[in-house]
Amino acid sequence: MSGETPVVRLPIIDFSKHEVKPGSPEWDSVKHQVRQALEELGCFHFQAMLDQVLDLRKPVLGALEELFHLPLQTKQLYVSDKPFRGYYGVGVASGVAVGQECMVIDDAKLVQNIERGLTTTLWPQGNVSFSKTLVSFTELASALEKRIRRMILEIFGVEKYTDEFIDSTNYLLKVMKYDGSVTGEPSLRAHSDQNLTTILYQNEVDGLEILNKDGQWNRVKLSPNSFIVIIGESLSIWLNGRLCSPYHRVVMKGNKERYSIGLFAIARGGYQVKVPEELVDDQNALRFKPFDYEDFLRLHSTKVSGGALLGFGLKSFCSV
Secondary structure, eight states: OOSOOOEEOOOEEEOOOTTOOTTSHHHHHHHHHHHHHHHHTSEEEEEOSHHHHHHHHHHHHHHHHHHHTSOHHHHTTOOOSSTTOEEESTTOOSSOOTTEEEEEETTTTSHHIIIIIIIHHHOTTOOHHHHHHHHHHHHHHHHHHHHHHHHHHHHTTOGGGHHHHHHTEEEEEEEEEEOTTSOSSEEEEEEOOOSSEEEEEEOSOOOEEEEOTTSOEEEEOOOTTOEEEEEOHHHHHHTTTSSOOOOEEEEOOSSSOEEEEEEEEEEOTTOEEOOOGGGOBTTBOOOBOOEEHHHHHHHHHHHHHHTOOTTOOHHHHHBO
16 A cells, blocks of 8 residues: 555534434434435444443443454354355355454344353353443434434435335444454455445454545544444435445554444344335436345355455346
8 A cells, every 4th residue: 555545524513412312403414414414435433322322332342352353263163054144254255355354243133142152162161241331332323314314315305115125124244353364455355335224333453445526545543432323325226326425445554452332223134125116206206126135145146255255236236
């Protein structure tokens, strides 16, 4: 990499006020800020329920350190028969870069998938504090994600689909570690998220970079008490291309480990993601056909294992 990557501070939107309720002036003001940020960058930085975030910070980051310091053979016990779930990283042919490890919990809104699915696999004797911490984070992040997606649907005049759209959502909880000794090259390759929305939270070690509209990488500086929201390709498609999902990557520049946790909203298997008829007209032709996200993931997984991933993504999968 040549030269220093410019640092960008994403728009900070305050969700912490209790008055931010649908239909209130505060809601409309925040919604306007959300629209500006998403149309410009496809993502934004936000504060939410500050006391809850502060209360969770130390337990969440402590839980991630505890998890990834487990022996490799223990971490590799966490497997799934669904694509892109379970443990990925050292010793797993998963397409992740050198220096990255992650675990993905399916249907994380169901407490038992964290308590029994992950925790008892890694700690047969139990680990109540670990389970409680991840459950608390999932509850907070999923509530925030629903509010943000409701705003987005209102922005484009399709709020009548809110309940159906949100009820069809599955949440994947992804915990990640990036080795600080791997510097200068991407620890997470450049990509756009294929899901609906992503909410990320991290420790104090930065590394996330976003590609701007001018084709320049910008290093994101994050506050330790806030989240970042990223629009995924699934939501871009559902909106018939009205928002874009930003390309991003992780590049480490130091010797400290970076820990992050993300909640990824996806459409449940069997649900057809379909552009609303209100978003198709003479000026906006239909760009994407309906798709089942789990069908895409299965095909995506075969291309990863076959080494034919280049150029393949959700938009190519369902383009008209």
